[in-house]
Amino acid sequence: MEIAGNKALGETDKRTICWSVGGMDCGSCVKKIEGALSILPGVAEIQVSMMAESLTVHFVSDQTDPDAVEKAVRKLGFTPSRMDKELPEKTEEAAWYQSNKGRLVVISGALLLAAWGVSASMAAPYGQWAFAGACLLGLVPIAKKAFAALRAGMPFTIEMLMTIAACGALVIGEAAEAALVVFLFAIGELLEGVAANRARAGIRALGDLVPKTAMLLIDGKLSEVPASSLAIGQSILVRPGDRIAADGMVAYGISAVDESPVTGESVPVTKVAGDQVFAGSINVEAALTVTVAKAAADNTIARIIRMVEEAEAAQAPTERFIDRFSRYYMPIIVGMAILVALVPPLGFGGAWETWTYRALALLLIGCPCALVISVPASIASALSAGTKRGLLMKGGSVIEAAAETRLVAFDKTGTLTAGEPRVTDILPKAANVTECLALAAAVESGSSHPLARAILDRAAEGGVSPLSANDIRVIPGRGLEALVEGIKVFVGSPRQMAEDGLLASTVETEIMALEEQGKTVAVITRDGQLCGLVALRDEPRDDAAETISDLKSMGIQSVMLTGDNARTAAAIAGGLGLEYRAELLPDDKVAAIREFSMDRPVMMVGDGINDAPALALANVGVAMGGGTDVALETADAALLSNRVSDVVAKIRLSRAAMGNIRQNIVLALGLKAIFLVTSVLGVTGLWLAIMADTGATVLVTLNALRLLGYRPER
Structure with missing residues (x-):
């Protein structure tokens, strides 16, 4: 491109x-x-x-x-x-022996076997020459890479160390071992490639979830078209058993849809006209007509893939430290190898061949490949494992921060509660029930807030048409105000009227009684006069109490931050078993997060819209959102399944990843330390040194890949 x-x-x-x-x-x-x-x-x-x-x-x-x-x-x-030129369509991944690294293994292995055959059947000089030939021929592609890197200003690469060690072994007469080292190095490189492809498989699988074609519906006629060609506003038919080809809205039909490829939620969700559906989801029961809402490049799967790729490119603090460490580590090892080769022969009369051999072994074991890959391999595996379960995290730094979390601050509406409040009571004052609903629906008609939707739903159920409203204005933390038939109408928190001294004591008593039942109360005023009260209740999620309990068992505190009144907050928080702070404006939530963060790492969980400032300030901001734009872009992480219990799963996965990283670092450094000592003492030689280096890289990679099967929900 x-x-x-x-x-x-x-x-x-x-x-x-x-x-x-x-x-x-x-x-x-x-x-x-x-x-x-x-x-x-x-x-x-x-x-x-x-x-x-x-x-x-x-x-x-x-x-x-x-x-x-x-x-x-x-x-x-x-x-x-x-990428801007015509590329051949991707086919299935080639067999290992068809890759460049695979061919190097085959060629160097065949040359080594041939050299052993010559050595066994002919005189000693011919055997040595055969091993030398096998070594040099197998070394050619490695040396080419080494000198290319050298010309680019990078002298300390594994290919350069390998080239020096193999050539040095030939000079001191260890041709057979030099050929074996080249072969073992080729195997190590091949295994590294296989492991990298295994880590990429999760991303490739995501891309394969979206079908290549779609059934386009135009004027009642169907035609099969490439899914990538679909435009916003077009209609597609999704038959039972088909994968949905684009993000969109159901225009016609009722069916259960399996959203597990996107959200990780295994239970199919019933979709009706007006409901959102995601590309890659599976239509289970009946045909659906879907209106395309996003282009192929912007559908949820495509954006998840981009986010995961960008996350894997974002280094974690530990990874940055290891990267800096390796820059000094390799020159130090090269310096040590030079000293081992020169000091004993020059200072103590040691044999040149013996100490040169040990120095070459030191060069090979000193390669930091296993150490360098120890962190990114674990991070990549953790990100892939999380993505499969709808737990998105934007990079290794988010994983590290999530693992250190000591307090989780939850928004209430839509996070700890289902975000689907229902109107429970309408108490008329200076207007009847129908007038109250008509006024409230008029003001709330321009809002997407869950409380607004509840009022509009109740008006629709009662057959009440909203009045015409204009100049709708949001009063942060208070409610909405609009001109309805030329008169100023306010719908929102009773706090505004109470502060102005406009609430009668009897009305305040009614409001208190409703709030103590865990209900949210909104006042409806017209030209400053109280028309009525609307009470709504949003029930806690089924898994909310268990989530708070699990966090407590993990040594993590929980607190609920809400703009709702203290009595409603107390009723919800008391049932869930966590602390709360109520009647908070958006700025108050930011102040609370700033206060909490002074002495401990804080994770903030919210809906990704109203809580954006608090999400941004927290050590880790987590958006609940079922794949919405905000959930994928606002915060550091997102829970696509919309289950609050996934907060626990996210922290468990992050802790498992950091534990895996620590294991990898200990494994890599431990093996290096052991073989550095044994190489200098002459206990281990060249082929064991390269096996130790390759073995450490393979062990570290395999250990990291264990995270792909980690089940954080357990």
Whole structure:
């Protein structure tokens, strides 16, 4: 994809070009590409995603053309393909032996076997030459990558250490071991690639959820069209058993829809006209006509994929530390190897061959591959495991912060409660019930708040048509005001009238009695005169009490923040077993989060709309939202299933991921420490050193992949 900016006279060429890049298997691959391209003139910004296998380059001049970028990337051993050019349609993943790394394993293995055959059947010199030939032939592609990285200013790569170690072994007469080391290195690289593809499989599977075609309905006629061509406003027919091809609204029909591919919720949800449906969901029972609401590139699945890819590119604090550590670690290891090779022979009369051999082994075991991959492998697996269950997190930093959570602040309406309040009482004062409903419905007609919907539903049930309203205005934390038939009408919190001294004591008593029952009371005034009271109740979610209990057992406090009155808040909070703060304006919620955050990490859970400032301020902001725009974009994380119990699952998954990271770091550093010592002492040699390095990388990767099967709901 190429994007050219508008260019004024004399302005340099500005454009962005994207490539698909094959062969990236670990964080060091990303660093090599970034390093090689950063020295090219005219390149302003480079974005590389290992999981998405993509490269984006922002140019500020035409000093470097795209072909030069491709040439630099290809020299490093990767396969770039411009995304704006016609690409062959992706087929099933090739067998391991068909990849470049697989072919290197096969070739180096065959050469090694042939050398052993020559060594066993012919005189010693011929056997040595055969092993040397096997080593050099297998080393050629590795050395090419090493010198390409060297020219890009990166001397300390695993390929360079491998090249030096293999050539050094040949010089001191250890040809057989040099050939074996090349073969073992090739196996390690192949296993690393297999593990990376396994980690990417979750994202690929998400992309496969959306069908390639859709049944377009125009003037009663059906035609099969590519799903990517669907436009907003078009109608599609979704037959029983079909996957829905686009995000949209049900226009006609009633059917159960399995939304588990998107939300992780396994129980099908009944959808009727007006209900939202997601691309990738499965229509279970009857045919539905769906009006397309989003283009293919913006549907929920596509945006989840983008979010996961971006999250995996965002480094966690631990990952950044390991990355910085490895920059110093490799030069230190190289320096130690030089000292091991020189000091004993020069200072103590040691044998050059012996200490050179040990120095070469030290070089191989010193490679930080296992350490570098220990964090991103765990993060990628945790993100994939969470995505499958509707637990989205925007990067490793969010996982770390969620694992450290010590207090969870919940919004009330739509979070701890179902967000579906019902009108329970209408108490007329200066107007009858019908007038009260007509006035309230008129003011609330422009609002999407759950309380507004409840009032409008009650008016519809009673056959009451809303009056015409204009100049509707939101009074933050209070309610709504509008002109209805030219008269100012207010619907909202009784607090406003109470503060102005306009509520009679008998009315205040009525309001208190309703609020003590856990009901929210709204006053309806016309030209400052009280017309009536409307009481609504929003029941707690079925899993809310269990969630608070589970958090408590995990050592995490809970508090409810609400703009509702204290008596209603007390009734809801008391039933759930958590603390509360009531009658909070949006700014008050922000102040509360700021206060909580002073002495402990805080997670804020809200609907992602009214609570946006508080979500942004918390250490981790979590949006409930069933895949809405706000749920995916406002906060640090989102619960697509709309289950409050997933807050517990998210924290458990984050803690499991951080535990997995600690295990990986201990495993990587522990094996390095053991074999560094044994290599210097001469207990282990070259082939054991490379096996230890490869083994550590494989063990760390396999340990990280365990998270793919983690069940945080347990």
